[in-house]
Amino acid sequence: MTLDAIDRRIVEATQAGLPLCATPFAEIGDSLGLEGADVIARLVKLKERGVIRRIGAAPNHYRLGMLANGMSVWDVDDAQVDALGAQVGALTFVTHCYRRPRALPDWPYNLFAMVHGSDREEVQEKRAQIAVLLGPACRGSDILFSSRILKKTGLRLRRKEG
Amino acid sequence: MTHQLDDTDRALINRLQDDLPLTDRPFAAIGEALDLPESEVLSRLTRLREDGFITRFGPFFDAAALGGAFCLCAMSVPEADFETVVTKVNAHPEVAHNYEREHAFNMWFVLATENAEEIETVAREIEAETGIAVRRFPKEREFYIGFRVAA
Structure with missing residues (x-):
């Protein structure tokens, strides 16, 4: 492209x-x-061409009352992860959803889904809904709550000469 | 706290997360759908932007389509060294954002570079500077639907 x-x-x-x-x-x-x-x-x-996904507003989750966010991570059967990932990505409370490589033995998870909610309890409830959707194809999961933003800069296109 | 959202603000935030029409007067088109004059769409959007309910209004680019490489990385940093390691990691301009998370892997950041080789270069530099392994979790597939919050 x-x-x-x-x-x-x-x-x-x-x-x-x-x-x-x-x-x-x-x-x-x-x-x-x-x-x-x-x-x-x-x-x-x-x-x-997909270079632009949409043109619109980036909401500030925090200001809109979504005070908690958790990166939920799942160990999903390789044969089913793509089909199930698409279903997880379609959930309204999942804002980003990716398949990534495992880092065995410390990190068995291959599906990452970012979940937002008004508090951690709500995020956990939403995580439980993902668990139901994944069913027996999921062998384990965890959730990583963010405790601090250490750096945040927007991704910027680098200037090219000429 | 600058102001509370009214129902019109909420309707507008919800509509503005959908695609803006690519026409000469896009805010007039949005106003028509919400029964608001164009000038009020713009004045409310400006205020929502100034007050931080909306952080940005514009195109969302597929970062990879613009060229460059991206990789989510994680480190397991001992508590006592955490602040020192934050400083060393954040000093790299290729670190686009960085979050502390409650887990044995307690530091998660995204590297954004011109190409895949540079991801490796920067990750190895950080490993050399900190003595801590940088785990690479490149995106293999994205299940993209949208990024929406009900206001």
Whole structure:
């Protein structure tokens, strides 16, 4: 998947956020010497290619009352993990869901699902729902609550020369 | 606390987590659906952003599609050394975010680099600096549905 120079400039111009004005795409275009319609056409293409997943708001979980988050981790039968992972990812309270390699013997878990809730009890209830969904294909699980953010910087596209 | 959310704010937050229409006047289109004037959509969105209910409003990029490599990593850090190790790990600009978690693996961070080889380079640097193994948990498959909170 490659981005041309104009795509990259659009990514750079929008990765901190869109201008909050009536015509945000025209404003981005102004800053790049493009028409608003060109910016929209490029964004449509980037979405079709999956480079952009959606355009919208990133909510602040904490401010919206979701005070607890736990990384739930599961040891799921390899033959079933992809089918079950898709079902776990579709749960409304799971915000991220990935298959990752195990690190045996200390780490038997191959499915990671981030769960948010108003408190730890609610997160544990949601974890129990995942356990029911996984059923006997799951041989073990754990949950890792975060106690502190040690660093948080947004992922940023590196500037390329030229 | 700056202000409480009213029902309109909540409806707006929920709608704004869905896709913004790619049209000349996207906020007018959202306002139509919620029976709000465009100017009020914008003034409320600006306030929600300023007050921190929304941390960012814009495109969500698939990080891997932009180029570069990413890897979730974990370390098991002795309590007594924790702050020293945090400083050493966070000093690497490739560490995008880092969380303390309650587990034998008590430090979890994401490395973001230009390519897969650099993931290895940085992970080995951190191991050399701290004397602690950096476990690599690269994403093998993502089950992506969305990232949504009911306000």
